[in-house]
Every structure is written in C-alpha cells, then in structure tokens.
Amino acid sequence: MLSALLDNAGKYSPADQPITVTLAATAQGGRLTVADLGRGIADADKAHIFERFYRVSDAQNRQVTGTGLGLAIVAQLAHLNHVTIAVHDNQPAGSRFVLDFQRPQSENLSD
Numbered sequence: 001m002l003s004a005l006l007d008n009a010g011k012y013s014p015a016d017q018p019i020t021v022t023l024a025a026t027a028q029g030g031r032l033t034v035a036d037l038g039r040g041i042a043d044a045d046k047a048h049i050f051e052r053f054y055r056v057s058d059a060q061n062r063q064v065t066g067t068g069l070g071l072a073i074v075a076q077l078a079h080l081n082h083v084t085i086a087v088h089d090n091q092p093a094g095s096r097f098v099l100d101f102q103r104p105q106s107e108n109l110s111d
Contacts, residue, residue: 001083004074005034005097013038013094029103037094046087050075 002021009019017037024031041049041056048054053068074097078085084100 001074001077001085001099002032002034004070008070009034009036009038009095009097012036017094026100029101032099032101033096035090035094035096037090037092040089040093041087041095049087050085 006019006021013019013036020033020035022031022033022035024033045054045056049056049071052072054072055068075085077083078099082102086098086100088096088098090096
C-alpha cells in the first residue's frame with residue numbers, strides 16, 4: 001500500500017517538491033499518512049479515485065502514464081487488512097492519503 005501511494009504521489013507532484021510520510025500511534029492502532037504538494041484532487045473526483053480504471057480526465061493528467069488501478073489496489077488491500085483509507089486536501093496544496101490501522105482484537109503479548 002505504501003509503495004503504491006508513494007508511486008502515485010511521485011507521478012502527480014512536481015519533482016522538486018517533497019512527499020511526506022508520517023506514522024503515528026492512535027488510540028485505536030496506528031495512522032500512516034502520505035502527503036504531497038501536487039495539484040490535488042477535485043472533490044468530485046475524490047468519490048471515484050478508488051474505483052478500478054478511474055483516472056481524472058484533464059489535460060495535465062494525460063501526460064501521466066498509468067492504468068487507473070493503483071489506488072483501487074490500495075483500497076482492496078486496505079479492505080482485506082481491515083484498514084480504512086481516506087483522501088484529504090493537503091495544505092497549502094496537494095493531497096493526503098490516510099491509512100488507519102486497527103489493533104487486533106486480542107492482543108496477547110505474553111505468548
């Protein structure tokens with residue numbers, strides 16, 4: 001999931017801008033965030049970016065190669081691993097993809 005999110009951020013961000021990865025503990029488990037300073041994703045497209053073969057259709061994105069499967073695969077892997085994924089606007093520009101990992105129900109560390 002992380003590799004695909006980093007690949008995606010690299011495709012849609014200027015080469016001279018950083019991509020930030022953060023990992024934080026939460027009360028429920030952990031949170032992984034991948035943030036870029038690219039053009040961002042329009043609100044109308046956010047509802048569809050995790051669908052197979054969906055690609056934002058504008059002139060700038062036609063220059064980016066891909067099949068529209070990357071984020072769909074990330075969403076499926078997240079689902080299979082009981083991880084929630086969300087996309088948000090990054091400030092001042094770009095996108096933030098947030099993966100929330102839940103702690104297992106029975107955490108027995110004494111074994």
